[in-house]
Amino acid sequence: MTKKVRVRFAPSPTGGLHLGGVRTVLFNYLFAKKHNGDFIVRIEDTDQARYVAGAEEYIFDCLEWCGLHPNESVAHGGPYAPYRQSERKDSYKKYAEQLIKDGHAYYAFDTTEELEAMREKLKAKGSNSLQYDHRIRMEMNNSLRLLPEETQQLLDTNTPYVIRIKINPNESVSFTDMIRGDINFDTNYVDDKVLLKADGMPTYHLAVVVDDYLMKISHAFRGEEWLPSAPVHILLWKYLFGLHEMPQWAHLPLILKPDGNGKLSKRDGDRLGFPVYAMDWKDPKTSEITKGFKELGFLPEAFINLLAVLGWNDGSEQEIFTMEELIDKFSIERVHKGGAKFDFEKAKWFNHEWIKKLAVDSYMMTVKQLFVQKGVKNIDEGKLTKVIELVKDRCTLLTDFWEQGHFFFTPPKTFDEASIQPKWDEGKKEFFNVLMSKCADVQIWDAVAIENVFKTLATEKKLKIGELQMIFRIILVGTKMGPQVFAIAETIGKQETTDRINNALHHFYF
RNA sequence: GCCGCGUUGGUCAAGGGGUUAAGACGCCUCCCUUUCACGGAGGAAUCACGGGUUCGAAUCCCGUACGUGGUACCA
Structure with missing residues (x-):
């Protein structure tokens, strides 16, 4: 009978959780789940000098966010407790x-x-x-x-x-x-x-060695930096418990800096403007905050996905994987030997794909929180959901929803008048004045109806529809951006639409 | 320095004796859109080098170079 699969992630609580660490957890986790095994988190706090308050709890928060749930750990308990080496x-x-x-x-x-x-x-x-x-x-x-x-x-x-x-x-x-x-x-x-x-x-x-033995670890996966000390561990196994008891080893390739050379470190992230930690980490001594993927607007699904394919692939052309697919398809033998440079551009692409793929409900509350932080009051969740649906194709990070969607909730304060001015004349002005009253007559306020009214009126007045649409957009949004203009009008509502037209007409200085 | 590990486009990578050497990100061009994106169609760009083995090498072997990790009473 083969041993039950039991793997462990053994971080030392010394600070933020590096993306390389999360990938190590992920590969352990995928392997365990694939083989109906257990995933254990053991805290290696044997260096008292490097102990950092709060780091342990932070690690579990990160794992929770990533959806990597331990079977046994300091926080989850288990038959081999304690799971903290100092204890x-x-x-x-x-x-x-x-x-x-x-x-x-x-x-x-x-x-x-x-x-x-x-x-x-x-x-x-x-x-x-x-x-x-x-x-x-x-x-x-x-x-x-x-x-x-x-x-x-x-x-x-x-x-x-x-x-x-x-x-x-x-x-x-x-x-x-x-x-x-x-x-x-x-x-x-x-x-x-x-x-x-x-x-x-x-x-x-x-x-x-002692804890892997006592905790009946069957497979030990860790970073490549441990390879040089492997002979010490193997000898210890031989002397203490016998080689036949030893777990099977796998040394994972390193994640390297995108430019220059060397292991990716927190400093590289600061220097090149991307996160390295899974979540925001606040150094308890200096109170300095290091940005995390979560707070920068990444979805956990995307974060896991991009980490999984950094050094591993299933041999097919598939790049987007759910956790279930990863568990199904993962094999440790297909992990690369060589280190991989981290590419933040590609990381963002994964997030973009996941924003498009995921049901809006699963991240609507996160976006709502962002809008609340930005000062928007009384957010209607139904409307927000509609807004997200409308603009998600153009958002790479969750934080982009503010830039792409703020005008649905707050009317523009300034207008791109430079774009309007060359096209502006009495005819246009009259068009929008009439449009306001026509809008009032629209019974079912949706994009199709608005477009209809808009285009019929334009044709009547013999005005160029394209030019009018551009102006209408700037009236509603303030700038030349956003989804289809009639969809914007529909979403903000009839009253708000006419209010914005009215307001803009009074704003224009020409 | 010494020891270990590695090396396919700028990046992630498939391929493991015979392929026009996949695909993705990014970049460039065009189309769509009188917005910005998305999307679509194209394009440029790769087997580190030198020797073998072989009818044939990106693939196997040996060197070299380069990279990377370790060389702590840190993990």
Whole structure:
């Protein structure tokens, strides 16, 4: 029988949730759902110095917005609680000590200064490696070099220590990555990583292995930046629980900056004018707010969609996927090996597609909120829905609805008179005066009826319909923009239409 | 420096021995619209380089270059 699929996302609560992080969650989530497995969120807060208040809650808010619901987590509970590593602190030490007992780890008493001195010395010698490894460990202050009594005495006198893994040289560590295939490491280049810190907390390396084992994780997907430390994790699995228990690994490609080189970072977003975090993140120390996709006007469906196809595709030409389709079609083997540069233009295109695709109801309230923020009072939701329907084709971001739809709720304060003036004369003026009274007679106020009245009158007066329509548009909107002019008139209503004509006629200075 | 991973148009990418090397974003042109968009029709633009293997290489192998990640008592 194959193991039940259990995957985890293991963020450390240190700040905003990066889009690369969300993609890692997404791939984990899709894989879990596809195989009827569990998706676990485990908080890796083993570095107390980097702890940021509110970051944990923020991560769950982001996941909620994205529609990525954990089966087990700090917030959702579960049979393997606690899901916060700081609360599991005591469980790691015994594994570290077990490793020492088995000869796979050792106590190291070196101070920060001593470590620095060691690196300086190696540098001076022109060494290729500044690592704490098999080459230099017998020169350091650790239980490998010290006599057992000496070590015991240091321990007895509460000398601060860390526990390091003992990597044997001249061995080969290999594993099969679900994306990259067979990967080999020569242990000569692997260092004796710290497993347990002086404060008693485990490092990521120990914690990830212990918790993946304890939480029965079957597949471990993480960013490519973890690949170099994979041999440490594999050795730990071998020493502690046996390789047959080890989850299957997949190292996801990185998301890179659109210009230059390197991993995409929050700073690139600030610099190039696009979001990197899923939602607005307010730094509790500086109160500085970093914009998120959500607040910038992205739909969660679009955000998920664009992330899914950044480094993955199903081999067909399909680009727009619902979550259900993604779950159905996702396969980790089809994830790319190479990193992908993030393209904000394409990201916006996805959002545009989703604005057109989704039922208006699903985001009407978000748009309403935007209009309320802009100061529009007493918004009729039926009218707003109609407005959205009318202008959604020309909105790329949810925030564009203001620009594209504000004039349905607030009459224009200024007019594009430069466009009207060359066409303006007494005949036009009279046309609009008569139009007002004709409008009053229209029984069923809809676009077709208005167009009818408008065109009949224009023909009667022998005026160019195109010119009149342009002027009518500017009268209603203020500028040359928006959907079909008669649809605008219909939507704002009969009274408002005549009011705006009347008002504009008094405004024109020519 | 050393170690790992990678490399198809500007970007995302399909294709994994024989293809006119898909498609999408963006860009350009035209059509539609006396608005701005949407939409439609076209267009420019790609297998990093050098060696092999092969009748035949974008595809397989080896180098090189370039990119990227790691090299912390951070994750």
